[in-house]
Amino acid sequence: MITRRSTIVGAALSAAFIARPCLAQVPDLPRKKVDLVAPPLVHPHEQATSNGPMILEFRLLVEEKERVIDEIGTRLQAMTFNGSIPGPMMVVHQGDFVEVTLASAATNTMPHNIDFHAATGASGGGDLTLIEPGEEAVIRWKATRTGVFVYHCIPGGSMIPWHIASGMAGAVMVLPRDGLKDGAGKPLHYDRVYYLGENDFYVPRDANGKFKTYASPGEAFSDTIELMHKLVPTHVVFNGRVGALTGRNAMPAKVGETVLIVHSQPDRDSRPHLIGGHGDYVWETGKFSNPPETGLETWLIRGGSAGAALYTFLEPGIYAYVNHNMIEAVELGATAHFKVEGAWNDDLMTQVMAPGPVNAAAH
Structure with a gap:
């Protein structure tokens, strides 16, 4: 168990900050409360806006909860923002203020906080949001940079990688006020947006090679940390479990629609590939x-x-979106599906001859 004083660097906040009042002056701006939704969906938002900056209010509830992460029933003592892995994506525009209430369920067993990679100062907010079970804290930061950014728990020491590898990460998208543009400054638009959070999980096995189960996160800690030190995950998945976005859970789209795919990975490098499609426009960083x-x-x-990628689907069918470390995609779970409806275009692809016996005479 760590204490409230244990930040990532274990240092006290500066005397200058401690001397400031606890409640900062509120900017005189309009406010909007945003209801977050579970990934891969993203809450409604404007892609471009003619309005001035405002304060966007979000609420994140930290929940420690057991989750099944594959088809054989493997159980993870997970840690979550709003009960989902990844945590929900928040969308704002450059110049807006992001006001987040971080609350910890009373049933939790350890401290939690949040580090926004999009924010400036105080460990991304981690120093200002370290809360115990049953507490909440409010932080406000200005969205000064555009892009998609990770957020995650950062409570200190070994708790940092453990909490992240247990599911505590999400994303923020800060859009330019005039929307996305191509390299020549031409506006870009998306018809749908999906958020895929990739996670590597480390579930210990018993002497017989079966995945172990634990009654609480604390009980799993020692075995999990020992396994994490080997840097070999047992699962690499999108949105919290094997098959979370495949089959009946595939993400829908239509031929002619442009889809924005936001992809985060808080720990390890990933190599996204859309089988049968491309990244028309890709902000790789x-x-x-x-x-x-x-x-x-x-x-x-x-x-x-x-990162973020725009693609306009041109043919119907099931498109597999994978981590192109195909071992991780096929064997460990890093595969998602887009189910695209519409008319087939023979000009782009057609079957000239169906599979059949080799015609020896022709060769």
Whole structure:
């Protein structure tokens, strides 16, 4: 168990900050309360806005809860924001203020906090939000940089990698006020947006090779940390479990629609690839102040970051979206599906001859 004083660096806050009043002056701006939704969905938002900056209010509830993470019933003592893995994505515009109430369920067993990679100062907010079970804290920060950014728990010491590897990460998207643009400054628009959070899980096995179960996160700690030190995950998944976004859970789209795919990975590098499609416009580093790359087959999401890709679907069918470390995609779970409806275009692809016996005479 760590104490409230245990920040990531174990240092006290500066005397200058401690001398400030606990309640900061509220900017004289309009406010909007945003109801978050579970990934891969994203709450309604404007892609471009003519309105001035405002204060967007969000609420995140930390919950420690057991979750099944694969088809054989493997159980993870998970830690979550709003009960989902990843935590919900928050969308704002550059210049807005992000006001987040972080609350910890009374049934939790340990301290938690939140570090926003999009924010500036105080360990991304981690120093200001360390709360015990049954407590809440409110932080407000200004969205000064555009792009997609990771947020995660950062309570201190070994708790940092353990909490992140147990599911405590999400993303923030800060849009330019005039919307997304291509490299020439031409506006870009998306018809749908999906958020995929990739996680690596480490579930210990018993002497017979079966995954172990635990009564609480604390009981799982020692075995889990020992396994994490080997840097070999037992599961690499999108949105909290194997199959979370495949089959009946596939993400829908239609031929002709442009889809924005936001992909985060708080720990390890990933190599997204859309089988049968491409990245028409890709912000590989996730920052919209940089021009997007175009026409990519596979791109890189660096550990501890998020990226974004736009693709307009041109053919119907099931598109597998994978981590193109295919071992992790096929064997460990890092596969998602898009189910695209519409008319087939023979000009883009057609079957010239169906599979059949080799015609020896022709060869």
